[in-house]
Amino acid sequence: MVDVPGGRVHLVEQGTGPLVLLVHGFPELWHSWRHQLPAIAAAGHRAVAVDVRGYGRSSAPASAEEYRIGALVEDNVAVVRALGEETAVIVGHDWGSTIAADSALLRPDVFTAVGLFGVPYAPRGAIRPTDAFALMGGDEEFYAAYFQEPGRAEAEIEKDVRGWLAGFYATLSGDTRPVSGEGAAFFVPAGGRMGDRFVRARPTWLDDAELDFLAAEFERTGLTGALNRYRSMDRDWEDLAAWEGAPITQPSLFVAGALDASVAWLADAVEAFPVTLPGLVASRLIEGSGHWVQQERPDEVNRVLVSWLRALEGRTPSTPPRSPR
Template sequence: MQQEATPFTPADARHRLVDVPGGRIHLVEQGTGPLVLLVHGFPELWYSWRYQLPALAAAGYRAVAIDVRGYGRSSVPDDVDAYRIGAHVEDNLAVVRALGAQRAVIVGHDWGSTIAADSALLRPDVFTAVGMLGVPYAPRGGMRPSDAFAMIGGDEEFYVRHFQEPGRAEAEIEPDVRAWLAGFYATLAGDTGPASGDGAVFFVPEGGRLSDRFVAGRPSWLTDDELDFCAGEFERTGLTGALNRYRCMDRDWEDLAEWDGAPLTQPSLFVAGELDASIAWLADAVEAFPTTLPGLVSSHLVEGCGHWVQQERPDEVNRLLTDWLRTLGTP
């Protein structure tokens, strides 16, 4: 099913809805050639890849950015179990098939990085290379995630644990979605966020809210119109679908038992902002790359950049992506 383009769609890009198990996925595609599937994170949309779609198309690729299930115009299932990692992998497989392809390179940012990595881990026959932005690959380990989260933060609460109880984070966010998004984006951005490595942004004060740690200001890469577009999508869908990804982390740990400690062997790429606070608490995962990512082609920290790397530094990310893709073969 073809969808009408929005004013925010890159020129020559096309909107589509494709059937997947249990629903539909909305995607935006541009270009022809080998398929590159782009998977966004929290709290974003296909729109976070607006700068990559035309760049990859110009480089000879068929670039496809999806709204992950629970977001935007894709289906928003009610059941938390519908957001287990296997469901996201099946969505990505169904998108590849619906587009008439047999294989794809998959690239993700934030939660999308984890979804992309696990898609490549579970289906290496389809996802032949994987790019990860912002969040490094970390294999399934011995400790249940909820137990690990409970040990982090002391008197304060780690944000992932804060997101676990259905309705709790929604009660904070949904009364003013636009203001919450603006604060979250600014707090994790390189030009407006706190000093590099300040992990306090990930912790909720006792009896408080995550937004108590937000900074004021607007990142230079985010206009009022762009914020309005993103806020409008989340005001329409609510945040429960997006937050349910966090609520499946223990379920994922159970589902991935067969892959405990498994490396990703496909050709891979990692890109993150040097000011991204998440890199500080995920430093061990980056250090483990020689073991966990034996196919790593290159790893980059983008100077002066925060968490939203492909939006904050689109030209540099586009160059890194296309250079890496060329190492996989000429389109």
Template sequence: MSQPTRPSSVPWPDVKHRLVDAPGGRIHLVEQGTGPLVLLVHGFPESWYSWRHQLPAIAEAGFRAVAIDVRGYGRSSKPSEVEAYRMLAHVADNAAVVHALGEESAVIVGHDWGSAIAANTALLRPDVFTAVGLLSVPYSPRNGYRPTDAFARIGGDEEFYVSYFQTPGRAEAEIEPDVRAWLAGFYAGLSADTMPAAGESRFFFVPKGAKLADRFTGDTLPSWLTEADLDVYAGEFERTGLTGALNRYRNVDRDWEDLAAWDGAPITQPSLFIGGELDASTTWMADAINAYPVTLPGLISSHILEKCGHWIQQERSDEVNRLLVGWLQALPAQEWPHALP
């Protein structure tokens, strides 16, 4: 069952907002176009709005583009329990969205945490998700190392940001007194035109007794982010708080336990990867990208965009749209078994 919601201000007239039932409550989504379903999953700290440039491009190419607010974000439900944000719950939400929209299958595309959610959704539900696109964060199968132990080693004398996010309330106390300024600093720190020089950056590491925001530099917004765009993001998080978003990080060990049966498992559906040359997710995870012949045997194309940072579909929207739409149009007809005539 789905229900219409009051539309927000958007730069195109035919977008539809909707709430659909899902295991964790309701998922808010925005859709445009008709045709085979393409499900878009955002990352941290974003919302459906991060796909504002892709929705019309995908729709114009003949697809039904649907961008969700991940549980805990925006107008989607926000369960109170930390464990409600485990990976299995996000997978269940995505499958529920497809069925609530009257479809049997979809292609799924994700960015940042959404990339990991999309990858695991394709891995666990190949019966529903026939292809997967990954932006910024490469696919890396579950392995034998407990995540929090690995992150503790990465931090050394400082604290890796994922470790910093683990304790409920700690990061919230830093962010929520001035959500807009914190978001601006976080977005700028990972954008190609405003990030610190590679040799000067310790962006993801928190010194003892400090805050992550102490790594933020300057007040300049990245070129892809207008004041109005920032207002949209800040308005959502001012209303919802950050706990639901941060709870995704607080489930990394639970995910590791839940996914034990899929240790080392490849994703076999047709896939796409697009990363940014200056994005730490690309440089730190180069081994994961090099392993794609084994871990993504269905990979159709892989691209590293020169001089691009982390917010790839917003920083380089035209280029990402071209690559993404080209990949969607090149998918074999059998990947659209329930949508094509």
């Protein structure tokens, strides 16, 4: 546990050397990086995986106001400082990818390189997020809009945390995702629940012990802290007005599952990488993997991640970035 301005952050670390900060997404914990911690440590780095504010053993302020992106960036900066370091490489998955990207954008003095998993970098645009969500649903409701009202999603999820998590993980996994109606689970019919369209199968990467651990943590904490990240998106949009369209210029990495719906939905963001991520060193789609790429394909992801970290060690500011592929 380390102290930060907003409370305390729980982290798990392994290894010594240059700091690599790992930031998870929704609905996950530091645990989602369990396969990467030893690989990064073996490569000569200090691997640190945090529980993001609102998750696990980290502080969980009651107000959604406390989950705006600036506060999460400052949590990451405070973790780096608490560990006795001045700079770090930051890597994130899902919401953690957005948090990592904005950490690199807002604090380039601290975060010298950024790895993005599952969700590509998309600079702040002209449309308010909740306005965009309203346009996406049609007769149904986009899941991020469904998450906006305090207590509403909690009422669904917390009736059966283990079952809801299992269904959510399965629906986005490469080996259990729906073969038809792909993406339908992200739209909630009028009067329905998000979980009504979940796949009822178990991904090969998720065993009972791991699911039990995750469920127990979310049963203990509830889901409000995690969902408050969605409820701060309009605040982020307001706070990032000065960075509209801004690129991230540090060396970067993008990794995603080839079957991840986020890649399809955000294809324009990927196409824009030459402009938005001019320091992109490598971009890789992992065949057969869905959204949980570092858990579904840990060995392949570790090879890509460690190769990128080694490339950073020999990189100078004048070295031109490789083109994305």
